[in-house]
Every structure is written in structure tokens, then in C-alpha cells.
Amino acid sequence: MSKLEIHQIPVLNDNYLYLIKDPDSDAVGIVDPAQADPVLEKLNELGWKLTHILNTHHHWDHTGANLELKEKTGCTIVGSASDAARIPGIDVEVREGEHYIFGTRQAKVIEVSGHTNGHIAYWFEESDALFCGDTLFALGCGRLFEGTPMKMWESLSKLSALPDQTEIYCAHEYTEANAQFALTIEPQNSKLKARYDHIQKLRAENKPTVPSTIGVEKATNPFLRPAIIDIQDNLNMQGADVVDVFAEIRARKDTFVN
Ligand code: ZN
Ligand code: FE
Numbered sequence: 001m002s003k004l005e006i007h008q009i010p011v012l013n014d015n016y017l018y019l020i021k022d023p024d025s026d027a028v029g030i031v032d033p034a035q036a037d038p039v040l041e042k043l044n045e046l047g048w049k050l051t052h053i054l055n056t057h058h059h060w061d062h063t064g065a066n067l068e069l070k071e072k073t074g075c076t077i078v079g080s081a082s083d084a085a086r087i088p089g090i091d092v093e094v095r096e097g098e099h100y101i102f103g104t105r106q107a108k109v110i111e112v113s114g115h116t117n118g119h120i121a122y123w124f125e126e127s128d129a130l131f132c133g134d135t136l137f138a139l140g141c142g143r144l145f146e147g148t149p150m151k152m153w154e155s156l157s158k159l160s161a162l163p164d165q166t167e168i169y170c171a172h173e174y175t176e177a178n179a180q181f182a183l184t185i186e187p188q189n190s191k192l193k194a195r196y197d198h199i200q201k202l203r204a205e206n207k208p209t210v211p212s213t214i215g216v217e218k219a220t221n222p223f224l225r226p227a228i229i230d231i232q233d234n235l236n237m238q239g240a241d242v243v244d245v246f247a248e249i250r251a252r253k254d255t256f257v258n
Contacts, residue, residue, distance in 0.1 A: 003127040027103025032062035055079040056133025057119040058086035083118025114152025115142030139178035149247035164215030175209035185222040
């Protein structure tokens with residue numbers, strides 16, 4: 001079974017939209033449309049017709065074009081059942097563990113609250129593709145606007161349990177700043193240092209650093225590594241509960257100035 005076709009569309013300062021197509025049907029989706037025009041232009045260029053919007057969470061930079069795109073294309077809007085009231089134009093409400101049928105493919109819905117309540121991720125297992133909005137970023141994680149550290153840790157733990165080759169299509173290009181922060185938490189991580197070098201090269205050429213993979217994130221992302229001894233040592237939190245270590249890393253990131 002061939003993989004989904006995925007086009008990354010950069011919009012605003014640092015958002016990524018993902019236009020996806022099932023190669024074996026006419027199903028075409030846009031994940032988290034902040035703006036309509038860039039999506040309509042890309043659809044036009046590819047000769048595709050939009051059938052779905054997949055929203056991860058309610059923030060305007062993920063749902064801002066829902067109503068305009070629905071009006072212009074008649075597409076179906078899919079979002080979280082537990083946050084339906086805040087998803088503009090929602091047609092289909094999906095829940096944790098459900099498999100949403102997208103053409104001939106399916107996306108497993110994973111509830112990943114923490115950044116917002118009712119935030120969800122879409123996992124296309126056969127395509128090794130995860131659309132996770134503002135939950136897991138390359139070398140980072142979303143701010144805890146509505147959830148506790150415990151809730152976000154549970155959410156990130158669900159994502160880090162996915163296969164290592166799973167590609168992480170997150171919604172923002174925050175990677176370079178995240179890497180600078182990550183190096184303050186685990187300066188001795190040689191994979192992280194090598195990754196930072198690579199990220200700097202990509203960004204100097206204005207190239208995306210996304211997608212990443214679960215395997216790479218597990219080896220380098222401090223928010224997935226609160227159980228690592230070096231990190232606990234660096235934070236003076238030897239033997240502490242991983243949720244407390246995670247909370248400390250998140251708190252430090254909130255006040256980190258690049
Ligand atoms: Zn957000
Ligand atoms: Fe966002």
C-alpha cells in the first residue's frame with residue numbers, strides 16, 4: 001500500500017499546513033488550515049479537490065480557514081469530540097482510539113490534551129505519518145495553556161510509544177530555538193549536538209526541519225527524556241518522578257530566552 005501524498009505548506013511566521021491525498025481515492029485533506037489562500041493555490045496547482053479538513057485543536061492558527069474552505073469546497077470538517085464547541089464548522093466528531101476513514105486509508109485518533117483540552121493527533125499507521133499539531137514539536141513540545149504537566153506527559157508518552165520510523169508532521173517550525181534550549185538541558189548528548197549542526201545548516205538555507213521521526217525525537221528531545229540520568233543530574237533532580245522532571249523542563253522553556 002503506497003503512502004499518503006503529503007505537501008507541506010508554510011504560512012504565517014512559522015506555521016506548517018499539510019495537504020494530504022490518499023493515492024487510491026479522491027480523498028484530499030488539509031491539516032490545520034490557518035489560512036485559505038495558500039491552500040486554494042496549492043489545490044489549484046495540483047489539480048486536487050479538497051474533501052476534508054482535519055483539525056488537531058481549536059487555536060485560530062489551526063482553524064482560521066475552516067469556514068472559508070468549507071464554503072468554497074464543500075469539504076467535511078473533522079475534529080475532536082471533546083472540543084467540538086470550539087472547532088468552527090465541525091461536521092464529524094472523533095474520539096480517542098477511533099479510526100477515521102479517509103478514502104481507502106484510516107487515521108487513528110489519539111487524544112493528546114495538554115496544550116489545549118481535547119487536542120488530538122491523527123496517526124496514519126500504514127503511511128508512518130503522525131499529524132500532531134502543537135503537542136510534540138521537533139525538539140520541543142507545546143506550551144501548557146490548558147493542561148497540567150501530568151496530562152501533557154501522558155500525551156507525549158502515547159506519541160513516543162509509536163514506531164520509531166513514524167514521521168512527525170508538527171504544526172510549527174520552532175526547531176532551531178528548541179535545539180538551543182535542548183542543549184541547555186542535555187549538553188552532553190552528542191546526537192543532539194549533531195542534530196543542532198544539521199538544523200542550523202537547513203535553516204541557513206531556509207529549508208524546513210520538519211518532519212522529524214519518533215526515533216530521532218526519543219534520542220534528542222528533552223521533553224521525551226526526563227527519565228535520562230544525565231538530564232536528571234543536570235537539573236539536580238536525581239531519582240525524581242519523571243513528571244516532576246518534565247514539569248521542570250517545561251517551566252525552564254517557558255522562560256528561556258534565545
Ligand atoms: Zn496551538
Ligand atoms: Fe499553533
